[in-house]
Amino acid sequence: NHFFVSVVFFKACKMQRLARLVVPAARHLKAFRMYSEEAVQRDQMEFDVCIVGAGPAGLSAAIRLKQLAEKLGKEINVCVVEKGSEPGAHILSGCCFDPIALNELIPDWKEKGAPIHQPVTKDAFLYLTKSLAVPSVLLPSMDAHGCYVISLSKVVRWMAERATEMGVEIFSGFAAAAPLYNIDGSVKGVQIGDMGISKEGHKKDSYAPGVELIAKQTIFCEGCRGSITQKLYANKQFDLYAKAQQQTYALGIKEVWIVDPAKHQPGLVLHTGGWPLTSDAFGGSFLYHDVENRVYVGFVVGLDYHNPYLSIYDEFQRFKTHPAIRPTFEGGECIAYGARTITEGGLQCLPKLSMPGALLAGDNAGTLIAARIKGVHTAMKAGSLAAEAIMEKYDKVMESKTGVDLKNYEENLKQSWLYKEMHKYRNFRPAVNNFGFYIGSCIIAFDQFIARGKLPFTMKFAHEGDHTALKPAAQCQKIDYPKYDNKITFDLLTNLIRSGTAHEEDQPCHLHIDDMKGMKTDNWEKFAGPEGRFCPAKVYEWLPNDKGEMYLQRSPANCLHCKACSIKDYGQRIDWRVPQGGGGPQYAEL
Numbered sequence: 387n388h389f390f391v392s393v394v395f396f397k398a399c400k401m402q403r404l405a406r407l408v409v410p411a412a413r414h415l416k417a418f419r420m421y422s423e424e425a426v427q428r429d430q431m432e433f434d435v436c437i438v439g440a441g442p443a444g445l446s447a448a449i450r451l452k453q454l455a456e457k458l459g460k461e462i463n464v465c466v467v468e469k470g471s472e473p474g475a476h477i478l479s480g481c482c483f484d485p486i487a488l489n490e491l492i493p494d495w496k497e498k499g500a501p502i503h504q505p506v507t508k509d510a511f512l513y514l515t516k517s518l519a520v521p522s523v524l525l526p527s528m529d530a531h532g533c534y535v536i537s538l539s540k541v542v543r544w545m546a547e548r549a550t551e552m553g554v555e556i557f558s559g560f561a562a563a564a565p566l567y568n569i570d571g572s573v574k575g576v577q578i579g580d581m582g583i584s585k586e587g588h589k590k591d592s593y594a595p596g597v598e599l600i601a602k603q604t605i606f607c608e609g610c611r612g613s614i615t616q617k618l619y620a621n622k623q624f625d626l627y628a629k630a631q632q633q634t635y636a637l638g639i640k641e642v643w644i645v646d647p648a649k650h651q652p653g654l655v656l657h658t659g660g661w662p663l664t665s666d667a668f669g670g671s672f673l674y675h676d677v678e679n680r681v682y683v684g685f686v687v688g689l690d691y692h693n694p695y696l697s698i699y700d701e702f703q704r705f706k707t708h709p710a711i712r713p714t715f716e717g718g719e720c721i722a723y724g725a726r727t728i729t730e731g732g733l734q735c736l737p738k739l740s741m742p743g744a745l746l747a748g749d750n751a752g753t754l755i756a757a758r759i760k761g762v763h764t765a766m767k768a769g770s771l772a773a774e775a776i777m778e779k780y781d782k783v784m785e786s787k788t789g790v791d792l793k794n795y796e797e798n799l800k801q802s803w804l805y806k807e808m809h810k811y812r813n814f815r816p817a818v819n820n821f822g823f824y825i826g827s828c829i830i831a832f833d834q835f836i837a838r839g840k841l842p843f844t845m846k847f848a849h850e851g852d853h854t855a856l857k858p859a860a861q862c863q864k865i866d867y868p869k870y871d872n873k874i875t876f877d878l879l880t881n882l883i884r885s886g887t888a889h890e891e892d893q894p895c896h897l898h899i900d901d902m903k904g905m906k907t908d909n910w911e912k913f914a915g916p917e918g919r920f921c922p923a924k925v926y927e928w929l930p931n932d933k934g935e936m937y938l939q940r941s942p943a944n945c946l947h948c949k950a951c952s953i954k955d956y957g958q959r960i961d962w963r964v965p966q967g968g969g970g971p972q973y974a975e976l
């Protein structure tokens with residue numbers, strides 16, 4: 387059995403183009419721990435540091451650990467586990483990139499060939515009505531001077547190459563499914579999800595139990611609404627949210643276009659607000675012009691919106707028909723599509739970032755700056771700070787038999803430019819959440835133009851979670867969206883093909899719902915089935931059965947791993963669990 391499971395694991399590594407990592411990883415294998423007949427026998431692999439998520443935070447942490455180890459003459463073995471088929475496959479961002487953290491981490495990134503080529507040449511903001519586009523003054527927070535237009539998935543793949551060169555072991559296509567604990571309750575690593583389980587929950591011939599990755603410290607960099615991190619938040623021993631408010635989120639949807647060269651404006655960064663959204667929803671658009679006639683266009687809407695009939699996807703499609711926007715895409719071609727949630731709560735929603743044996747970093751922790759519409763630079767900085775906290779306490783971490791609580795991480799973060807930036811823009815999102823779009827915008831303008839982020843108070847969010855913001859359907863107006871023209875606007879399933887998303891069909895549904903009766907009572911009868919509209923992948927659909935009774939059909943193979951369903955679901959009945967590793971979107975340019 388030991389030999390069989392090891393061979394399966396390493397063959398899977400090879401399938402994900404990671405054969406080069408198998409031999410060095412093998413030295414960490416330990417003998418099986420024997421469980422009772424009911425338990426699963428699992429291999430263990432030991433590392434000094436295990437990082438969950440090969441995104442900007444996780445890879446920055448890995449690179450920084452190796453840099454400091456070399457500088458201090460220390461040994462440290464680091465692994466990164468990534469549920470996507472390769473680094474970057476699940477990465478999506480706008481992305482107007484502030485290079486401040488990368489400049490600190492890899493000062494010679496240009497010489498090392500980072501795929502960062504297009505500096506911002508012009509930035510603008512338009513307030514849209516149905517037919518007009520009114521140029522507006524840029525908020526200071528949205529100034530893009532010194533930034534670059536990039537594809538984050540490409541940059542992440544480049545960072546993964548640099549980390550691998552330094553000796554970091556990256557296991558792509560393996561989804562970390564659960565945290566592991568020491569006897570004292572401290573985190574000791576993660577368990578990889580089992581492979582080869584049928585839709586009915588039976589072990590198939592291809593069954594292989596997930597390996598346990600054991601580490602002195604585990605850094606969770608799962609991205610927004612990380613599935614393991616949600617389990618850590620629920621751990622009463624850690625009480626990570628004791629002094630923080632519940633996080634608030636937004637859903638961002640993005641397309642990549644190749645446009646007519648005559649319409650391409652390299653380096654243009656354009657944001658819009660207003661139409662097509664009404665004042666009870668907060669959001670807007672972005673258009674970023676990169677190299678090679680590429681334009682990244684997207685739409686972001688806060689998930690604290692009220693109307694259950696609102697479809698963020700259809701608002702995005704309608705936005706592209708505006709007379710000031712449509713000409714950019716006429717004669718062009720849409721080549722990619724994707725969606726992802728982001729954290730917007732800021733400082734008020736920042737949880738405790740350390741616990742015995744583990745740290746939180748990046749958008750997983752909530753470091754994105756909503757006022758700037760940027761979170762990559764903060765994720766990189768948080769990952770670097772997590773690495774520095776480990777190396778500061780290197781001897782204590784390595785000698786301890788259980789997980790050490792690295793409180794110096796949060797202390798160092800509070801002394802960094804990252805915390806200062808979060809503090810400066812702390813009132814941006816709650817101003818709109820509490821007072822609505824118009825009054826909130828006035829507060830934001832005063833805070834940024836007059837007070838310069840130094841208001842003598844910190845606003846709290848009025849609600850306790852985005853799922854509480856919906857109003858009953860009977861109190862809201864239905865929204866009629868225009869038909870798609872398949873030139874500028876597309877039906878969702880057509881766009882979904884451009885995401886490359888795919889999952890093994892014969893596996894348990896990773897969108898777990900225990901209380902279907904409650905879903906029907908609340909979600910369908912009270913809110914008219916909002917998950918059928920807020921999901922950007924047509925995973926959820928309310929349909930009549932043979933008796934004419936409505937039931938919720940799930941199509942998990944469509945899932946983009948955006949996590950909007952687990953956030954916006956009114957009764958919090960949807961438990962988003964990681965599917966088998968390697969499944970999901972295959973983003974190449976997003």
